[in-house]
Amino acid sequence: MNSPAQRNIPSRGTILLEFLGSMNLAINLLVTVAIASVVGTVLQQNQPYQDYIIKFGPFWHEVFKSLGLYDVYAAGWFLVILAFLVISTSVCIYRNAPNMVREMRQFRTRVQAVSLRNMHQVQEWHADAPVAALESRYRAWLRQHGYKTRSADHDDHHLIAAKKGSWNRLGYIFTHTAIVVICLGGLVDGQLPVRIKEMLGQIQPETRDIPASQVPEISWLPEGNPSFRGNVTIPEGGRAGIAFLQLRDGYLVQPLPFTIELKDFRIEHYVTGQPKSFESDLVIHDPEREQPVEATIAVNHPLIYEGYAIYQASFDDGGSGLSLTAWPLSHPTLDTQKVETAVFESLEVETPAGRQTLEFESFRPFNVNPAPEDSGKQFQNFGPSFTYKLRNTQGEAREYENYMLPVELEGRKFFLSGVRENPNQPFFYLHIPADPAGSPQRFLAFNALLRDEARVREIAAETVRQTFSELRLQEPGMVEEVTATMGRLVRMFARGGFDGIVEQVEATVPEDRRMQVIDAYMKVLRNILSALYAEVLRAEGVDLSAGINERDSRFYEDTLNAVTALPLYGSPFFLQLESFEQVQASGLQITRSPGKSVVYLGFTLLMIGVFMMFYVRQRRIWVWLQPQLDQTQVILAGSGERDRRDFEREFTQLYQGIRRAGESG
Known part of the structure; x- marks a missing residue:
């Protein structure tokens, strides 16, 4: 036979129910769900992993990935928490709802006088009318003011129990049920x-x-x-x-x-x-x-x-159709190629660096960007553009963004071609100057001429002979030496721009003579580059009898800047968009x-429950009637939930009304 101490030990089932239905567990689960929901709202969900790697870096990407933060609402731990929250709230409803329903229905007619006198709101007096008359008058007055009443006769007294707003207990049941319903809807739609x-x-x-x-x-x-x-x-x-x-x-x-x-x-x-x-x-x-x-x-x-x-x-x-012209950037000729392709297509191309792949990724019909400060406009449409990647056999790729139309910057027009090696980097833009015909052809002709070693030797020799003739110098051996130096400097410039020449000098010339050598090289290079540019202008039919005009001089400086940037550009050709067919x-x-309707039902229950809890106040009133000689002792007591000051005012009005009702009879 079990001892009384053993009989008082709760069973494992009881302990488990108390744990699952505890307030602490429910609050912790709700807080966890709330934090997870904030993460799911702030962090964009279900994006490709590459986007997260770019945004957060490899280390934090792996951390967030292991925590399931990229798909919070379908993460295993989140679904488990929802399931526990459903169980915990259901146990809470199971344990407390029957008591709440019983309390709603009960009038508590067995309360004692001492309990009434210990309530916060209580009044006591003696009335001259008998108990039966007072009972009838008080009940009628209470019902008139929205109270439900019930009377009970006891040995030495009569008790009136009244209540209103007791259905606010349904608010607790509805809010807890709403949590269960919402979580079930989330589980249904949570993959x-x-x-x-x-x-x-x-x-x-x-x-x-x-x-x-x-x-x-x-x-x-x-x-x-x-x-x-x-x-x-x-x-x-x-x-x-x-x-x-x-x-x-x-x-x-x-x-x-x-x-x-x-x-x-x-x-x-x-x-x-x-x-x-x-x-x-x-x-x-x-x-x-x-x-x-x-x-x-x-x-x-x-x-x-x-x-x-x-x-x-x-x-x-x-999949817009694109008609392109491929201009070579590393050949001594301008043998262009026409390319007919479309967005999302790929092409295999042969380049000086081997076989590579062109991957066309997107097309935009117009690009509205902030306008240059001197334009007087706030925004400027730079026109159509397309992006593509040039990928080598090792899988490494550079991304390019080319604009179809020349863009005016500081009074001059340029074809813009952006390049970047990593998607999280900004584009570096190559500015190819547009010639008077609105074409990149003059720049590309000059660039091709730089790579035509035979033609460069001819022009360099002619330039040296003309210079020596003007200076009346007769040094045949020096002519050949200067011509060779010019050719070598042009090749260095074509490969690495001005920076390439400086690097070559720093690698081969003692430090105390570098500045002198660089100055001499630059003067010689400038002479041959001017001669090459003049050759390009003459090939176009430009009259140079009066020299090079200011507009062509500015074009020449922009051309040198663009050639200097070509090593960073890293492409063997420039793709110019000629026409397109947008799709x-x-x-x-x-x-x-299907869980959406369930969630809507849950939110409806939640709103009703919250309204009932906050705006429906439960009030209980007891009237104790006990005959004493030719008078009746009356004890009026009441209790109300929340806002005691408000109930105190209401109780005072009840007391005054009930007392008048008893005296008016």
Whole structure:
């Protein structure tokens, strides 16, 4: 037989229920969920891992990845916390809801006089009327003022118990139930089925950038997947019957029971170039319908079709056609090549550095940028541009951004071509001066001439002979020596610009003679470069009888600056955009979230519960009636939740009203 001490020891089940239903556990879980929600709001979710590496660096990327912060709402630990929160709140409801319901229904008619006298609000007096008359008058007055009443006869007294606002207890039940309902909705829409299938090895994310038709079956989800959030980009005139779900460093393919066709895409911009609005005309082709469904969607105005929500999420290029001219930058001739391609296409090209790949990535029809300070404008449209990557056989790539039209800067026009080796770096722009015809041809002709060693020797020799003739010098051996020096300096300049010559001098000349040698080299180089530029002008038919005019002189200085920057440019050719045929694409987000309705129900319960808790106040009143000789002893006591001052005023009014009601009879 168990001792009394042993009988008082709670069972393991009781301890577990007390732990799961404890306030401390619920608060800790709620705080954790709140912090996770803040992280999920601040940190953009479900982006390619490469974007996070660029933004945070390799170390913090791995830290955030291991914590699951890139997909917080579908992270295993977050789903476990939600599940525990559901269990904890459900246990709390199970343990406390019955008591609350009973308390709502009870009038507490067995209260003692001593308990009434110990309440914060109490009044006591003697009335001249009998108990029966007072009981009738007091109950009528209380009911008149919104109280429900119940009377009870006891041995030596009569008690009236009254209450109102007792249904505010439902507020606690509704708010706790709302938490459970919201969490259940979150679990339904939290990719829980996908996580379970991945843990069981039934699905595996695809990490390769390949067409959907080549994605293996293990990376496809079933068409009846109950909840998902995917994205797809459709070009104008194109169709798609799938969506892609980003999952860590890979993706899954979600087939749809219908096909989405993009009939037309429209976009408007602010003067700053930022998108103002964009919308898509969609056609839904459903085999279950005889006629297709047409609809227009815009930002915050989705199409809801058969439980699927189709949102206007973004826009992109849809594979615009590009007509390009490839100008050589490392050849002694201007043998250009015409290139017909499109965005998202790749081309294999032969270069002096070996076979490389051109990857065309995007096209923009216009670029609105801050205007130069001397233009008098706030913004300026720099015109169309396209971006591409030049990738070598080792997989290393440089990214380029070329503008189609020359841009005016400080009164002169330049073709801009940006280059960068890393996506997190800003573009370094090569400024190719535009000739009077608005073409880069004069600059490119000069650049090609620099690399034509035979022609450079001829022009250098002619320049030296002419100079010696003007100075009346007769030094045949010196002519050849100066000519060779000029040729060597031009080759050095073509390979590394002015900096290349300085580096060569620093590597071969003693320090005490470097400045003298550099000055001499620069004078000789300037002479031969001027002669080469004059040769280019004469080939264009420019009259040089009066010398080079100011405009052509400025062009010459801009040309030298551009040639000096070519080693940093790192491309064997310059791609000039001649014409284009724009094709736009609409970025759609497609979601199926049956848990959304559950969450809405939860929020409705939450709002009702909060309203009931804060704006419905429970009030209880007791009236003790005890006959004493020819009088009746009356004890009026009351209790109210929250705001004691407010209840004190109300109780005073109740006391005055009840006393008048008893005396008026």
